[in-house]
Amino acid sequence: MKTHGIGTMRGYLRSDGRKGIRNVVAVGYLVECAHHVAREIAIPFREHDVHVIGFPGCYPNDYADRMMERLCTHPNVGAVLLVSLGCESFNKYALERAVRATGRPVKTIVIQAAGGTRKSIDEGRAFIAEQRALLDAAPTVPMDVSELVIGTVCGGSDGTSGITGNPAAGRAFDQFVEEGAACIFEETGELIGCEHIMAARAATPELGVELEASVAKAARYYATLGYGSFAAGNADGGLSTIEEKSMGAYAKSGASPITGLIKPGDIPPRGGLYLLDVVPDGEVRFGFPNINDNAEIAELIACGSHAVLFVTGRGSVVGSAISPVVKICANPETYRRMEDDMDVDAGRILEGKAGLAEVGLEIHDLVVSLGAGARTKSEQLGHQEFILTYKSFEPIGPACLPAA
Structure with missing residues (x-):
């Protein structure tokens, strides 16, 4: 996949062979x-x-x-x-x-x-x-797109998120997977109702079982808490149920086969598409799994994400420490109001000014440009939000990385 007008990616070589796009x-x-x-x-x-x-x-x-x-x-x-x-x-x-x-x-x-x-x-x-x-003064070395790890999350979702921003992020993911990069989507608590569709995309039937089980675990966890991953702002933005929100959130995974299931801190062993299970294992001990979007971003970065795609419909200003956050705005009205904080106007799709493929390529090229020295809006504005809470996880099983 060719990029358009982007400089050569360069990275900072680490002792484990990985390369960073920041130092x-x-x-x-x-x-x-x-x-x-x-x-x-x-x-x-x-x-x-x-x-x-x-x-x-x-x-x-x-x-x-x-x-x-x-x-x-x-x-x-x-x-x-x-x-x-x-x-x-x-x-x-x-x-x-x-x-x-x-x-x-x-x-x-x-x-x-x-x-x-x-x-x-x-x-x-x-x-x-x-x-x-x-x-x-540190030197850099050439870096290929296949060496990237990219995460994606959505927050401040509304009725446009699943129509424009999330599917556009999914198109970018498909391009990256084709090029050999590792792409990570989450979260299981916002995929309720989509588990069977995900299982059909799994690399093996055994992985499909694990994907379904991770969503079932999330549903049990939220049922115990008495509420789900559905905020008042989601309803104000036109979403009606967790299933409707899930369909939009699921769209950002794209259409590639699902390579594996990982948990926070697990680093993808190779390129491909991975689901990140963020809901703690065992009994409910520590309350809400992710108390805000920055907790999810931190977990994606802990899995090695060089950059994180953040899709929002209602608007968000957050960035993150360590890895750049690319803001993809799904709602054209929100983009016009908050242009200083947004990197990509996916709302153009809704207005008939661009197609999914075009915006997906724009997202792809923007991420690649970060490896050539470009900075996101949140970086330029100094956003470095970070939060880490208590959780408990068991190690993933052998079926979770079937190609390992």
């Missing part, structure tokens, strides 16, 4: 009590690819450990600063060792040992200034 310094706080210090450390560098991520909880959680390790060793990350209060349960030195093992520079600041807020901030800023200078 970010990640500042990770390991408990909410360290969040302010981490944010203050990063503020002078906010326009220089220094991004704050973190886990707010004081009590241990295997999911949080796994997420933070995956994020700190993401191909878009070149160096890491960990900020600890000192008495939280997070195993900071295990995370530091995991990052160091990849060859990335890493430093841990323990606020209680460093002497408090000001001393910790000064120490952290000195480390970042040093690392940022080194990363800015």
Whole structure:
């Protein structure tokens, strides 16, 4: 598939062979009590690819450990600063060792040992200034589209999302899969009613069973909670039921065969189309699976996504730390109101000004351009939203990656 007027992709080569399209310094706080210090450390560098991520909880959680390790060793990350209060349960030195093992520079600041807020901030800023200078001089290597991992999510959905934005994202996914890239769609709680259609697209019958089971799990989880993944804003935007919302959300997966089923932190082993199961395993313990769109984005990035396609009908302004977020606006009226935040006007389809194939190619080419140095609207505006909560997952089974 040829791109149109796009420069050659280049990446930052990591020790595991993956390449990043960004060279970010990640500042990770390991408990909410360290969040302010981490944010203050990063503020002078906010326009220089220094991004704050973190886990707010004081009590241990295997999911949080796994997420933070995956994020700190993401191909878009070149160096890491960990900020600890000192008495939280997070195993900071295990995370530091995991990052160091990849060859990335890493430093841990323990606020209680460093002497408090000001001393910790000064120490952290000195480390970042040093690392940022080194990363800015780092060489790049050629990068192929087949080396990309791309996620997709929809939020602020309305009646136009399933007609324009989501299917256009699906067309882009089909192009990327054809080129050998890995594409990840989610979430199982917004695919209720589409499980049998998905199963028919599975690479093997056994994978089809796993896909259906993941959606059934989500339905049980939401039934226990007493509500589903259907917000008041969805209804105000013209959606009537979770099944109607599901049909629109499902459209962003495109039409390629489904290669595998993964969970947060699982990295696709090869190109193809993957479903990300974001609903925790076991009994309902921690409440709503994803309390907002940024939780889903973080999980897609933890699976290695270099960039995330975000489809919205009613409008959203969020971006993310670590990986660029491409805003695809499904509603032409919303696009005209919020053009400064939107990258793609998929609402042109509704007005007869463009076709699905044309907008799908536009999305595809925009993602490729990110690997040639282009920046999304959310990056230009400084959006670096991030949230991480408590969850619990069991490992995926052998049927989930049948080609492995």
